[in-house]
Amino acid sequence: MAKFKTMKYTSVSWLLFFGLIIPSCLAYNVVNFGAKGDGKTDSTLAFLGAWSAACTSTSPSNVYIPQGTFLVRTLSFNGPCRARIEFRIDGMLIAPVDYNAIGKSEFWIMFYKVSELIVYGGTIDAKGDGYWSCRKGGGSCPQGARSIQFMWCNNVLLRGLKSLYSQRVHVGIGYSSNVRIEYVAIIAPSGSPNTDGIHVQNSRGVTIYGSNIKTGDDCVSIGSGSMNLWIEKVACGPGHGISIGSLGQVNNEPGVANVTVVNSVFTKTQNGVRIKSWARPSDGFAKNLNFRNLVMRNVGYPIIIDQNYCPDNSCPRQSSGVKVSEVTFKNVQGTSSTQAAIKFDCSPSNPCSGIKLQDIKLTFNDRLRRPAFAYCANARGSHGGTVIPKSCF
Numbered sequence: 001m002a003k004f005k006t007m008k009y010t011s012v013s014w015l016l017f018f019g020l021i022i023p024s025c026l027a028y029n030v031v032n033f034g035a036k037g038d039g040k041t042d043s044t045l046a047f048l049g050a051w052s053a054a055c056t057s058t059s060p061s062n063v064y065i066p067q068g069t070f071l072v073r074t075l076s077f078n079g080p081c082r083a084r085i086e087f088r089i090d091g092m093l094i095a096p097v098d099y100n101a102i103g104k105s106e107f108w109i110m111f112y113k114v115s116e117l118i119v120y121g122g123t124i125d126a127k128g129d130g131y132w133s134c135r136k137g138g139g140s141c142p143q144g145a146r147s148i149q150f151m152w153c154n155n156v157l158l159r160g161l162k163s164l165y166s167q168r169v170h171v172g173i174g175y176s177s178n179v180r181i182e183y184v185a186i187i188a189p190s191g192s193p194n195t196d197g198i199h200v201q202n203s204r205g206v207t208i209y210g211s212n213i214k215t216g217d218d219c220v221s222i223g224s225g226s227m228n229l230w231i232e233k234v235a236c237g238p239g240h241g242i243s244i245g246s247l248g249q250v251n252n253e254p255g256v257a258n259v260t261v262v263n264s265v266f267t268k269t270q271n272g273v274r275i276k277s278w279a280r281p282s283d284g285f286a287k288n289l290n291f292r293n294l295v296m297r298n299v300g301y302p303i304i305i306d307q308n309y310c311p312d313n314s315c316p317r318q319s320s321g322v323k324v325s326e327v328t329f330k331n332v333q334g335t336s337s338t339q340a341a342i343k344f345d346c347s348p349s350n351p352c353s354g355i356k357l358q359d360i361k362l363t364f365n366d367r368l369r370r371p372a373f374a375y376c377a378n379a380r381g382s383h384g385g386t387v388i389p390k391s392c393f
Helices: 012-018 044-055 129-137
Strands: 026-029 038-042 061-065 069-071 075-078 085-089 092-094 107-112 115-120 123-125 146-151 154-159 162-164 171-174 177-182 185-187 198-201 204-214 220-222 227-236 242-247 256-267 273-277 285-299 303-306 323-336 340-345 352-364 373-377 379-388
Touching: 026 044, 044 061, 044 075, 146 154, 198 204, 220 227, 227 242, 242 256, 242 285, 273 285, 273 323, 303 323, 303 352, 340 352
Parallel strands: 026 061, 038 069, 061 085, 069 092, 075 107, 085 115, 092 123, 107 146, 115 154, 123 162, 146 171, 154 177, 162 185, 171 198, 177 204, 185 204, 198 220, 204 227, 220 242, 227 256, 242 273, 256 285, 273 303, 285 323, 303 340, 323 352, 340 373, 352 379
Antiparallel strands: none
């Protein structure tokens, strides 16, 4: 297999590990542990058995899911393991139709404290529509499960996965480092609640590349404690855009720094690129953020900083303590479905600073041909090149 494209935030160890898929490794086929690809037989124990054998192997190993449809409940693949592992899916994993089967857990598939891991190919279908109906109906619903979660993992590649109909977040990354996600497809209806495509929290050195994300919430959401992220060639929509935050949920919160979003397309999303924080005291921050070479196609608020974030109208009604600084928007073009194509609604106690607008061309997609405008509150910055709508700095 060809070497992967080097991104800005990769390390030497990451490149050494991901130069090639693990060669000459021991194969542990889940069928040999009792799994059946008939879409009916519960294969959970067989998957866990194959993982245990691979994880305790002193040689590089492969957990192999062949073609077929495998019904599995909650899977916790725990480490640390003794050698590198490839988890290869050629078939499909499906969750039980009863959403309670996985919905009472925080996750459906979890990799915990596993380093030097490749998860490759295949489809996972969490059957989330029943859970969404429960949520929308106001019934007594479980907390809901993330489809696949990486916690305390280092040197991870997730490649070629298709994730369908997650109950909540499709792919979660927490307390992990040197993670690359590439060529994934994420699909959920636009009205499915909280179905973020990829959520990153308290992690460093994460790359998201060449992926197509259609969902009911953020295509990519970046939570507190996340640093050195590179997001490139993402097709986002439907969804809520690519968001940093929401930040400021607690007083003592780690910040977000060094995030780049580049060469991506947003289609009919609620927002484009967004920074959002609650209006309450916090020592958090968001700094050194770069958004470049982006195309907006009928997007609500293509460029937005919202420090009065309040999705459910139960707001703290204070002033955001999150400090937003050194944010660059360069070569962002396309159409906005709202007249405020650029919106900077910043904190009066911590005004946004160091915002740069360069080579922006956003028009209002309006039958009456009204012009787009930029809105600024408590925002300080500069502009260069052609900026349409006219900068409000």
